[in-house]
Amino acid sequence: xELYELTIxxxxxxxxxxxxxxxxxxxxxxxxIEREDKRISAYITITEDLAVSQAKKADELISSGREVDVLxxxxxxxxxxxxxSGVKNTCxxxxxxxxxxxxDAAVIxxxxxxxxxxxxxxNMDEFAMGASCxxxxxxxxxxxxxxxxxxxxSSGGSAASVAANLSCYALGSDxxxxxxxxxxxxxxxxxxxxxxxxxxxxxxxxxxxxxxIGPLTKTAEDAKIVFKAIKGKDxxxxxxxxxxxxxxxxxxxxxxxxxxxxxxxxxEPDVEKIVKDAIGRxxxxxxxxxxxxxxxxxxxxxxxxxxxxxxxxxxxxxYDGIKYGLSRNDRDDLIDVYLRTRGEGFGxxxxxxxxxxxxxxxxxxxxxxxxxxxxxRTLIKQDFExxxxxxxxxxxxxxxxxxxxxxxxxxxxxxxxxxxxxxxPVNLAGLPSISIPIGFSNELPVxxxxxxxxFKEDIILEAAQFYQKNE
Ligand code: GLN
Numbered sequence: 001x002e003l004y005e006l007t008i009x010x011x012x013x014x015x016x017x018x019x020x021x022x023x024x025x026x027x028x029x030x031x032x033i034e035r036e037d038k039r040i041s042a043y044i045t046i047t048e049d050l051a052v053s054q055a056k057k058a059d060e061l062i063s064s065g066r067e068v069d070v071l072x073x074x075x076x077x078x079x080x081x082x083x084x085s086g087v088k089n090t091c092x093x094x095x096x097x098x099x100x101x102x103x104d105a106a107v108i109x110x111x112x113x114x115x116x117x118x119x120x121x122x123n124m125d126e127f128a129m130g131a132s133c134x135x136x137x138x139x140x141x142x143x144x145x146x147x148x149x150x151x152x153x154s155s156g157g158s159a160a161s162v163a164a165n166l167s168c169y170a171l172g173s174d175x176x177x178x179x180x181x182x183x184x185x186x187x188x189x190x191x192x193x194x195x196x197x198x199x200x201x202x203x204x205x206x207x208x209x210x211x212x213i214g215p216l217t218k219t220a221e222d223a224k225i226v227f228k229a230i231k232g233k234d235x236x237x238x239x240x241x242x243x244x245x246x247x248x249x250x251x252x253x254x255x256x257x258x259x260x261x262x263x264x265x266x267x268e269p270d271v272e273k274i275v276k277d278a279i280g281r282x283x284x285x286x287x288x289x290x291x292x293x294x295x296x297x298x299x300x301x302x303x304x305x306x307x308x309x310x311x312x313x314x315x316x317x318x319y320d321g322i323k324y325g326l327s328r329n330d331r332d333d334l335i336d337v338y339l340r341t342r343g344e345g346f347g348x349x350x351x352x353x354x355x356x357x358x359x360x361x362x363x364x365x366x367x368x369x370x371x372x373x374x375x376x377r378t379l380i381k382q383d384f385e386x387x388x389x390x391x392x393x394x395x396x397x398x399x400x401x402x403x404x405x406x407x408x409x410x411x412x413x414x415x416x417x418x419x420x421x422x423x424x425p426v427n428l429a430g431l432p433s434i435s436i437p438i439g440f441s442n443e444l445p446v447x448x449x450x451x452x453x454x455f456k457e458d459i460i461l462e463a464a465q466f467y468q469k470n471e
Contacts (some may be wrong), residue, residue, distance in 0.1 A: 003028035004165040008222040011168055012070045015062060022062070022073030025168075026055035026117050029075045033119065033166050041141045042151075042161040044080050045088050046120040051075060054117040061115055070225050072115035077167035079158045080121040081128055082213060083202040084108050087118075091204050092136035093126045095345030096325040105202020106237065107171060107213050107230040114229055119167055122157030126347045127316065128178055128206045130154050131419040134410050135349045142406070143185060145444055149403040152182030158216050159186040169226055170216040175207050176304050177399075177423025179214045180435035184398035184447025187437040189464065190216045191223045192423075194454045195430035196241050198227075199234030207311035210304075210427040220436060220464035227457055243455035251462045256282060256450075257292035257391030262422060267400040270441035275397045278438040278448050278467075282395070285470055287463075292387040292394065296379045297425065301417055303380065304424040306360050306373035312350075313357030319345065352413065381429040388453050393463065396422045398435040398447035422449060432457045436464045 003025050006014065014020055030048055037043055058073030078084055081091045083101035085108075090096045104112065111118075125135035133141040133156030141156045143149040144164035151160040155172030159182035162170050172179040174192035183190025191214045198213045205211065215226035233242045258279065263272060283289050321327040321341030328340035346354070360369035387394060399419055409416045426433040426449075433451040440446065452460045 002165070004032050006168065007218045008070065008074050008168055008225050011074055015073050016068065022055040022058040022117060023052070025073065026051050026075050026119070029119055029167060036164060037166055039142065039147060040144055040160050040164050040166065041139050042122055042157045042164065042166050043077065043120045044090055044092065044123050044138060044157070047084070047087055047118055050087070051117050051119050054115070058115045058117060069114040069229075071111060071229055073117060074168050075117040075119045076111070077119050077122045077158055077161040077170040078108065079124055079155050079170070079172045081124060081173055081204040082108065082171055083204075084118060084121065087121060089121065089204070091127050092124045092138060093345065093347065093350070094137045094326060095319050095341070099325045103202065106199035106234045108202065110230055122155070122161055122170060124157055125154035126350050127204070127312070128154040128173055128175055129312070129349050129353055131177070131181055131416050132404070132409065133157065133182075134406065135347060137347050140406055143403050143444070145187060145403070148405055149444060150185065150406055152185030152399075152403060154178040155216065156182045159183055159188060159190065162186070162188050162216050162218060169218070169222055171213060172216050173203055173211055173213050174427065175210045175308060176420045176427050179216060180398050180423050180433060180447070180449060181419060183216055183435045184437070185403040185445065187445030188216055188218055189220050189223045189437070190214065190435045191227055191457070191461070192426065192433045193227060193231065193457055194243065194432040196239045197231050197243050197432065197455060197457065199237040199240045201234055201236035205315040207308040208315065209311060210308060220434070220461055220468050223434065224461040224465065227461065243457070245458040247458050247462060249459065249462070251459065251466050252286040254392035254459055254463065255288045255290055255390070256393045256395050257290055257387050258395055259294045259297070259387070260291050261294050261297040262396045266418070267397060268402070268441070271397050271401060271446050274439040274441060274446045275448055279395060282467065285466065290391055292391055294383040294387060294425070296376065296383050297421070299376050300380060300421060300425045300428065303373045303376045304420060304428060305356070305417055306369050307377060307428070309353040309357030310360045310370050311357070313354045313361060316350065316354055349413070377428050380425050384429045384431060392452060392456075392459060394451040396449050398422060398449040402441045402444035402446055426451050430454060432460055434460050434464050436468065
């Protein structure tokens, strides 16, 4: 087995048993990135110097004989909307093309304190808006299983880096599915934590009431390791809090609910079959399965797209050519600075969302669109609450289809938005949710999504790990 193929826990064992050094491990990734990333284009920035110096530090720590964390010396990739001090943070946008992060995001600070090794920043849909990585202003990322296909989005670079062994694990962000859907398309594990479980300090805001940072890993066991390392209250994010994780339960005591509204037309027959087989597998492992109802499912996409665009239009107002990044300020006219900076700096999808959100928030339309969407959001959340009175998990496909071809959906934003039908409701309700790989359709991975009550990451991770051990 090559060093870059190891999971976090395997690499950790190798490091503490002195089978190889952190520098060996880091170099194995850097060399592989040099060779392979031309084909995949997972990274926007490679932080070789930082990685090598962090690896040397980790080696010193290990050779000092002191007890080290399981993440010490383990190389990761970071989505390019999570700040790493002194490193470019582009959000895959021209408007931030040369923007240097002035500080570390809370999650990065935590990982650095554990001795993590940062390999670089990964490609994404511009400002995390998209489901294919094609909205990057720089280049699309390719699916490592077949480079004619998208890796999913918006954390497509992070997912592809893990799947192609260009990182041991990665961080992504999930506003409507951006960790889980690319994890599903690339055949890896992706965890979207409960809203508030992980600090958003230093995550560039897209839609603040929906955004969460989470891990993309090779296994559920690794997702648990990373989640434990990044979670918890942070005084810089007032929405963050501590959550329990005692793992003292028998996972087979939990019941799985299957929403009857999820197996409808639009879902690809192969995906349906693979997910139904996995449900059978869960059942034969000893889980109880029950049908549940999420009656407001048909309103998820319009509700999600009104709320995310409204919040995005407010959050992205800060990119005005004065405060951050790109500035077209060579003429003596403030309005001209705004218009040209934003006109040249933002891509089509970002502009589309700012316009839609500005419209939904404008006086005269606010009640009909934004306020209505917020009310429906409550109904969607209540659907889950009712279902969770009967069951502990909701199981569904992560995405209605496997990865699609590059360019297949770029000219049809609506069909791109429909990719989020199973993932976005989870963000609207603020719940924790994981995607795990369960099979292949035409050699492209298919993922299954498990969702639970708020702050029940522990039972999701345990169930996912149990499934993967007994596959
Ligand atoms: N595909 C969704 C969107 O375009 C998800 C984005 C995300 O989770 N960041 O909004």
